Amino acid sequence: LPGSEVVDRLIEIGRRDFRVTCLSLGNPHCVVFTDRVDSLDLNALGPQFENAPIFPERVNTEFVQVLSPDTLSLRVWERGSGETLACGTGACAAVVAAVANGLCEKGRDITVRVQGGDLVVHYTDEAVTLTGDAKLVYTGTVESYSSEGLGIVRLDGAVVFVPQAVRGETIDLKITKVMKTAAAGEIVKIHNPSPERTKPECPYFGECGG
Numbered sequence: 001l002p003g004s005e006v007v008d009r010l011i012e013i014g015r016r017d018f019r020v021t022c023l024s025l026g027n028p029h030c031v032v033f034t035d036r037v038d039s040l041d042l043n044a045l046g047p048q049f050e051n052a053p054i055f056p057e058r059v060n061t062e063f064v065q066v067l068s069p070d071t072l073s074l075r076v077w078e079r080g081s082g083e084t085l086a087c088g089t090g091a092c093a094a095v096v097a098a099v100a101n102g103l104c105e106k107g108r109d110i111t112v113r114v115q116g117g118d119l120v121v122h123y124t125d126e127a128v129t130l131t132g133d134a135k136l137v138y139t140g141t142v143e144s145y146s147s148e149g150l151g152i153v154r155l156d157g158a159v160v161f162v163p164q165a166v167r168g169e170t171i172d173l174k175i176t177k178v179m180k181t182a183a184a185g186e187i188v189k190i191h192n193p194s195p196e197r198t199k200p201e202c203p204y205f206g207e208c209g210g
Helices: 042-050 088-100
Strands: 006-013 016-024 028-033 060-068 071-078 082-084 109-114 117-123 128-131 138-145 151-155 158-162 170-178 183-190
Touching (some): 060 088, 071 088
Parallel strands (some): 158 183
Antiparallel strands (some): 117 128, 128 170, 138 151
């Protein structure tokens, strides 16, 4: 879509008009605000957005109902996966779009209700922070390391930095923070511990920083 930003832009999808806000949080998102999110037929709408010619690399689509200035109801159609119970970057995208449209206030905790449970998003000029329970889990493989020694996992093209992750391991992780070009995560489970992984001598390793 042309222009430096796409906020409340009128587009046509499946011969219907929609007002959308598009943004990137390391992967592409298209946010649609609606009065009745529960009544939408996402099995029909989702593929129409995902495969629309205006999104040549496909897109994740968030359908959002504003329940109050600090509460959103969200359903997500994730590209390549379909409707998901929860999506960390999708919840963050919904809040960023709501702020851009004047529907929520920046710098406040916003509760995002998804089928998998409630998430809390805090959006400032510096970052977007996500909190929620450990049900919000992704699986990925540690590809390499950052210059700070953090493990790098790619989820739908987005880079996630994971402390204490070892290259070659397949891990379950939860997203803890979403930044403008990447995200941070925590290990929930290691499926195949690497031979390079060693047990730290200090029982407080990773907790005190000492």
